[in-house]
Amino acid sequence: MNGAQALIRTLVDAGVNVCFGNPGTSEMHFVAALDSVPEMRGILALFEGVVTGAADGYARMADKPAATLLHLGPGLGNGLANLHNARRARTPMVNVVGDHATYHKQYDAPLESDIEAVAGTLGWFRTSQSTASLAADAADAVAAAQAGQVATLILPADVSWSEGAEPAAPHTPPTRRTVDESVVRAVIDVLQSDEPTVVLLGGHGTRERALRAASRIAQATGAKLFAETFPARIQRGEGVPTVERLGYLAEQVTYQLTDVRNIVLAGAKSPVSFFAYPGKASDLVPDDCKVHVLAEPLDDIAGALEAVADLVAPDVEPALQQAQQPALPSGDLTPQNWVDVIGALLPANAIIVDEANTSGLLLPTATAGAPRHDVLTLTGGAIGDGLPTAVGAAVACPDRPVICLQADGSAMYTPSALWTMAREGLNVTTVVLSNRSYAILKLELQRVGAESTGPKALDLLDLSRPDLDFVSLAAAMGVPGTRSTTAEELAAQFGEAIAQPGPHLIEAVVPTLF
Template sequence: MNGAQALIRTLVDAGVNVCFGNPGTSEMHFVAALDSVPEMRGILGLYEGVVTGAADGYARMADKPAATLLHLGPGLANGLANLHNARRARTGIVNVVGDHATYHKQYDAPLESDIEALSGTVGWSRTSTSTESLAADAAEAVAIAQSGQVATLILPADVSWTEGGVPSASLAQPVRATVSENVVQAVVDVLRSGESTVILLGNVGTRERALRAASRISQATGVKLFAETFPTRMERGAGVPAVERLGYLAEQVTYQLTDVRNIVLAGAKSPVSFFAYPGKASDLVPDGCKVHALAEPGDDIAAALEAIADIVAADVEPLLQEARRPSLPTGDLTPQNWVDVIGALLPENAIIVDESNTSGLLLPMATAGAPKHDVLTLTGGSIGYGMPAATGAAVACPDRPVINLQADGSAMYTASALWTQAREELNVTTVVLSNRSYAILKLELQRVGAESTGPKALDLLDLSRPDLDFVALAKAMGVPGTRAGTAEELAEQFREAQSKPGPHVIEAMVPTLF
């Protein structure tokens, strides 16, 4: 058994049985070894950002890591943007990056680079220096990934091809740390203080179990509940407590936290502005407000909230969202009405992967009372996440409909994910919101105080000349594509897409908000 075979066997035995990859020469023995370990499913992505984003979406829905296979430093560099999103989501990924043979590195070949420096920007990293140690390094990488980190295992080609590899036993799977009784009691004291208080939920704090406990606390004490702006995975819809997310704009957060004297963090970070703006604060905690840490992202957040609920709300039931759908709209599509089509027709048990950006500002309201569903969001703000994450989510949950709500500019970063969806016959419906503009940047141009709104500045934010054609693009990738200009057309095409297996693309023509 060579090193690559021992590595893959170790991964599979530890529960990592999907590998999204875009390999090169240095990874060919890993590729060949896939046939010797049939339990490992290899899935090809045509761009490394698709590979890493798919691994992120998979892990968010499977609650276990996927592996990636990337080619040397340049391949890793191409995948870093979506690894950044995964790091911010605390998504576990076993990131296998091939390297030159150990004896070849001294020659500074054209693809030589500092892989450890690159991988260190997104998490744990280790170079396996021998075939004998490779499997043990892989087992440790899996354990790191299971704790919610990106774990990069750098695999020199000769370590991969050399015989003598032996699979390693899995390490104990990490468990979420229990929050101490003292911390729980300190938060109970805050809740009983009578001061205006917010509980800010993040990580698994936006799953149903934690939401139910938080809702009980809110019903009993009057505290406000918010989820972080971009949750890793949020369970919502009819029968689940409805929790508002913090706004993207600093002004929205300032309004939401008006007169708040205490913020309790349950798996979330203290709120800060996404960017610096001239003359505006970066720290969004109100003056005089105290921040209390109940649970870190890696803690048992749900159990901590339940412990508090059992003290302050022993006989209180959570407030659950009633089943309610918007009426189907009519007429030309707008940023306000397209979301009502999705809310009215969202299928049962759907997974929404949301990268609709400015066009989707009203989406949470339109889908609040739809059948129970999950929402995955752009945790790190690095665009080109939606199509790959939808791909990974569909691999993780083949029996659930995946709905990718996708801004047009962001779609072009990783549009080749559609090819992977077609090849793997994944049930993903992608609705591309086509306003032919980087609309969010038009807004930011004003917000940062830049004075120029002349033709040269605006031209850099424009996606026309020529217009993108997502119907033709989808068909070129092997995915059926249609175009909708009215609410009626979008509804008809969305229904049709849900009635047939496999991927579909709908280009929804909407005007820009800005």
């Protein structure tokens, strides 16, 4: 078999059986080889940022890597923003990036670029040097991905098309490292010190098993629980402990950590400000507060928390969220009331992909007591991941409703994801919060201390002239769409959308907060 056939067979044998792609000439033998390995599902996206965001969403929900197929350096570059988000989420992913044939590179063809330099910013990478080694390189790439990395395998065209390759056996998937008993004991000493303590959860620490253990610890010791600001995947709702997330604004975090003397990290990083602001601190750990690491992101976080809980709270039950949904609101839509519509009507076992940004600040409160659900957030802050992540989540979990809550400005980075939703018949209900503004940047314009808030500055943050028409845009992509301006309209349209199979879009017109 040729190199591409052996590559795909190796991926499938290692459990990677979905490939999101936007191929070009250098990848045509990979495309042709898909028919020889029917277990691999190929999904076309019209822009590489959708490809990479979809692979991210898939892996967050499937807990295993997807592959991407990208065209040379420019294709990898186009997908870089959502690869950044995936890297920050420690999402397992295998990028297959085509390259010029080895003998062709010397001619500096128009699409020649330093792919390795770009790939090196993401994690593991390798250029496969021969057809004979390609399958082994692919097995190594999967192993790197399974260890929580974005892995990039660069595939020269002649390595792909040449004959004589054989599939490689997959590596044994890595297991999460058990936290040493001495670390557990040291954290217990902190928790029992009577000093105000916070346990900050991240990574797999925001899954139900870890949340239950953390809640037991909090009940027994009085420690406060917080989750990182943008968790890769947090499980919440009825029957799951509710954990407040750290705020986005540094001022919020400062308030949340007032008088705290110890922070215990369980899969999370020590809190820092998202940006630098004149005259304000970057490190958000309070003065006279010590940071202790219970578990690193790739450790057995749930096991470490359970080890602590079994010693400090052996007979304590976790505090579980009771069923409680808001009443349906009425009147014109506002940033405050649209979230109550979602909270009141959220279906059981839903997956919320949240890129609502400023319009979604009250969403966690409105959905806290809704039926059990997962939430995927914007882990790396590179906007435009909402729609693609919803694609991947829907592919990974076809029997679960996916609710994509999407800011309008961010939606325009990757709107072609709607086309992939329609093509694949994915059960995604997208609510676009249309305030016709980069509202978060209006806020940041003030917070950075910029002196000018005149008409030219504000115009650069405005999304009118003309107003975006998401209903027409969705229709052009094959997705039925509606528009709502009142809570009653949103409730009727949302209820109808989630009751029907396939993708739907609702443009919810709301005023801006800022």
